[in-house]
Amino acid sequence: MxxxxxxxxxxxxxxxxxxxxxxxxxxxxxxxSNFNKMRSWISEHKNDLLLNDFYSRKRDYNKRYQLYDTVAKHYQLDTKEIMYMEFGVAAAHSFKWWLAKNTNTGSAFFGFDTFEGLPEDWGRHFKKGDMSASLPDIDDKRAGFYKGIFQDTVHGFIQQHEAELKTKPKVIHMDADLFSSTIFVLSQLHPYLTKGDIIFFDEFNVANHEYQAFRIFTDAFYVKMKPIAAVNNFYQVAFVVE
Ligand SMILES: C[S@@+](CC[C@H](N)C(=O)[O-])C[C@H]1O[C@@H](n2cnc3c(N)ncnc32)[C@H](O)[C@@H]1O
Known part of the structure; x- marks a missing residue:
């Protein structure tokens, strides 16, 4: 035309x-549109992963621990000094798993959450305020929490920890469900992403949320991330920054 x-x-x-x-x-x-792009992405990336159950008929949320374990062993994240950041902590189930798994006394664990639930509706079934939880009571000096919306807390965190962010191997756990939260955090951390950093997504195959954030982020910032392992038909996925 x-x-x-x-x-x-x-x-x-x-x-x-x-x-x-x-x-x-x-x-x-x-x-x-997002679903079709995601399905093509899955077809392109489903081979050569350390772990992948695509296609399995049953979703088992506990499989995510198998994913963490596989990636942790492969990249020595159980013993290495790491900077672990989890965005979306709620009752701290995954946060506590990583804290228990990594035995290095030099590691630091940071959790970010409103602890008052989702800041906006997530799809039709989850409403603003759902998933609220009390601040985790954790007896480990390596762990700390930032309470509030990421849009208010992440900037200050980055200023406080810029030196570590630039030098330590990072494990970033995206478990905030929402497009807005995921794209915001990834954009903020972009200047500090280093080859070898590990990024987990907990709801990757939700087309209009984490998947869309992943795609827009990687396209707009020209970031290359290689998928390492996936469970629950790419619901939970681990990536390594290239
Ligand atoms: C699925 S839950 C996290 C589950 C947790 N990682 C676990 O394994 O049990 C999602 C959390 O993300 C938090 N969240 C989402 N967007 C946020 C934002 N912009 N700022 C702060 N917290 C946010 C919600 O408050 C909620 O607690």
């Missing part, structure tokens, strides 16, 4: 607002 025709059509659509008739389908269109 000629450029002048495309311009004419675009101006017509803009002026008349005719596409508004599809407004009720906005979310569905977005979902279909």
């Amino acid at each position: 000629k450029l002048s025709t495309i311009r004419f059509l675009k101006d017509f659509i803009l002026y008349t607002g005719v596409l508004r008739i599809f407004s009720p389908l906005n979310h569905s269109f977005q979902f279909v």
Whole structure:
């Protein structure tokens, strides 16, 4: 089609607002687009992983511990001095797993959460305020928590820990479910991402949320991350920064 025709059509659509008739389908269109991209991504990346159960009929949330264990062993994350950051802590199930797994006294563990639940609705089933939990009571000097929305806490954290962020091997655990939270954190940490850093996503195959954040982040920042292992049909996925 000629450029002048495309311009004419675009101006017509803009002026008349005719596409508004599809407004009720906005979310569905977005979902279909993201889902198709995600499905193609899975086809492209499902081989050569340390662990992968695609396709399995049953989702078992406990499989994520198998994922952590496989990655931890492969990259010596159980013994190495690491900087572990978890975004979305809630009752600290995964946070405590990593704290118990890594025995290095030089490691540091940081958890970020409102502890008052999700800051906005997540899909149709989870509402703002769901998943609230009390601040974890943990008896380990290596662990610390930042209470509040990431949009308020992460900047200060980065300023306080810039030197470590630049030098220590990082394990970043994205478990905030939401697109907004995931894209915000990844963008903030981008200047500190180093080859070999490990990033986990806990809800990677949710097309309009973590997957969309992953895709936009990697596209916009030209970041290369290689998938290492996945469970629950890519619901939980681990990546290494290249
Ligand atoms: C699925 S839960 C985390 C589960 C936890 N990692 C576990 O393994 O048990 C998601 C958490 O993300 C937190 N969250 C999401 N977006 C956030 C934001 N922008 N700021 C702070 N916390 C956020 C919610 O408060 C919620 O507790």
